[in-house]
Amino acid sequence: MNAISDEIKEDYNFISDSLVDIYDQIMRIEESEIKKSRFKDITAKELHLVHTIGLHDHKTTSEVARILRLSKGTLTANLNNLERKGYIFRIRNQRDRRIINLVLTSKGRLLYRAHYAFHRKLVEQCLKGFDGSDIKKMKQALMNVEDFIGEVSGR
Template identity: 65%
Template sequence: MDQVLDRRKEEEHSDFKFISDSMIDIYDSIMRIEESEIRKSRFKDVTAKELHLIHAIGLHAHKTTSEVANYLKLSKGTLTANINTLERKGYVKRVPNQVDRRIINLELTDKGRILFRAHSAFHSALVKSVLDGFSDDNVEIIEQVLKRLLGFIDEVSDK
């Protein structure tokens, strides 16, 4: 009986290690691929961090600086510095809010929208490759796992 329990603990440890290592490898690989693809594209002047900021602003949302800062969990000062850079590079523009001129909305320029669409296409291909061959039930389980993981990340990052 003890051998069965010891073996199960070993298997659980192995599963845990595989999942932990895989999460790290996946994150690192995606970041490396994004950086590499950016360097090969016409968008060489953008970093992966700036790319994710462009993605957070979105195509048509006209988000405020506060909304983007909260979403990315950045200070307003850090966001302002990054927006200044992206504005100078021609990807983002600040637009005064029509209702309250004290509020600044962020919009992507045409150049920013093209980059956004290219980044979205990459992520779409990535998701399709992950889900290919899974049943709807399995996809629901994957969604539940990811929601749980995102909930944990939100919980930890809010501390």
């Protein structure tokens, strides 16, 4: 029983270290690829903001602030930069003029698609060799992590 315990402890440590390393490497790769691309003027933080706005959702500023857990002031400053750089524009909601919807420009949509393709390749590599039940287990594991993060962050 003790050998199994040690093996499980070793697996836990491996998973913990891997999660930290993978997160760090993904961020480094994204920053490096941005610098080499035609999107040199954007930061990784701005890239994720573009991704959160999405291709066709027309999310409101309040929705994006809530999703990213940003203050409205911080979000406004970031949106001003993205708008100035030509990645997004704001439109007033036709039903409620107080609400601002966010829309990606063609440049923003191109950036979104490039970022999405990178993440799709990550998922393909992560799931290589998995069958349907393995994928369901992975999905459940990620949902468990999201739930934990939500509890810790007060979401």
